[in-house]
Amino acid sequence: MTLQKGDAVILDDITLSLERARFLAIIGPNGAGKSSLVKILLGIDHPTQGSVAVLGSPPGHHAKRAAYVPQLKTFDRSFPATAIQLVVSGERQAWPARTTAREREQALEALTEVGAEHLADRPLARLSGGELQRTYLARALVRKPELVVLDEPATGVDFMAEHDLNHLLEAYQDKTQATVVMVTHDLAAARHHATDVLVLNRTVVGFGEPERALSDECLRRAYGHVGHAHSGFVAW
């Protein structure tokens, strides 16, 4: 699969497949095409050549079977809404004017699952980065997805929030056998939590089990030199 925008090749001849119930971490330098790949998986963007299948269908075909946790930096703080309305939007696939008792119950369940039930009626503008991240995760989990796609969900949140996020995802996966695809800049998290790692730099630099994909060789090819991507990596 290849994605071009004008003359620029964003993703070049990507070929890979992932079994269900796996945890894929996608890493790579800025501008490597990580977010573009996520958009293709969600059916927001389409490859210029080749084809992609998600859960056995074209991306976006069964929108409700997949769930998306976007980068927090795109969040519009001026939007008037409470946490629970955001969660209900994940269930309804539209913005709720009012929530039904049943929707509220399901949304509260999802918020409880991520330890954020106390935030339900708080305005989004008053949530911290970590609280917002939990709310977005609840929004994704409320529809009980078979695939969860996360784009750098930990950017802008503290270490503890990031740590919790990975554990929450693993717990959901244990319970439901869902597939997780997460773009991350955290190589340590990729090593610990992922079953598979994709090292991307416009094309596939490495793909496979963490030990193999995160070899010095692959990282050097993706980043130029080892240890550049994340300060934590050198310590590891």
Add this chain to the structure above:
Amino acid sequence: MVVTLFEALDYAFFQRALLGGLLTAVATGMLGVFVVQRGLAYLGNGLAHASFGGLALGALIASLTSAQGILREPLWIALPFTLAVAAAIAYVRDRTRLSSDTAIGVFFAVSVALGILFLSLIPPDDNVIDVWHLLFGSILAVGPRELVFIAVMAAMTVAVLTATWGRLAYATFDEELAQSDGVRVRRLEYGLFLLAAVVVVVSAQVVGIILLAAYLIIPAASARLLSTSLLQMTVLAVVFGVATTVIGLFTSYLADVPSGAAIVLLQAALFAVAALISRRP
């Protein structure tokens, strides 16, 4: 004073003004929520000025062709003219590297220049259009025909925005999230631009081109300051628009001041109060 107010209600022109103002406030309030949340305040202003070019062209054509009756209405030209400008702004923004405020700025200036040119070509003794009314509004001069246009515009706005509200609000919150759930955000946005063009052209006759942006922005912005949900913001924006229109209209009747100015100044006062109430500790 109460007697004077009831007296006002006896006049057909005042009843039409009140009804026209109320319908305009409902349509601009509902639309204004999306204008404010999407940061399109400048679009409202740009389209209002585009409608000036369109209304002037409509007036010129009516004057040159000596059209009679309903055909003499400049709206028939102004409507497609403003729709074309709205589509052109959306197109330029999507297909070039220019931002929408740059695109709006260009079309804004061209439309006003064309408007001035068209108006200068109308014979001075032809009263097809009153420039003063066009710029500053003429709510007290709303005729039965204008009232029908306003009613159709308001009904259309309420119907379209009610039918698309969930999707439009979702795309307004986060375009990509909405897209990932199959919402066709580009199509919705074009629809919103075109609806804005219709609302602006028809409302321009009531509140005037210069003050139109106030109707689109101030009630919704005041509502935003006091709301915790988009539905609440929508309801409040409509309530604020309606309340300021009614009070402004009566004030202008009693104090003999221009109605458009009275309404907008009331809206500004309401905004100031909302800003004070919502001030963070």
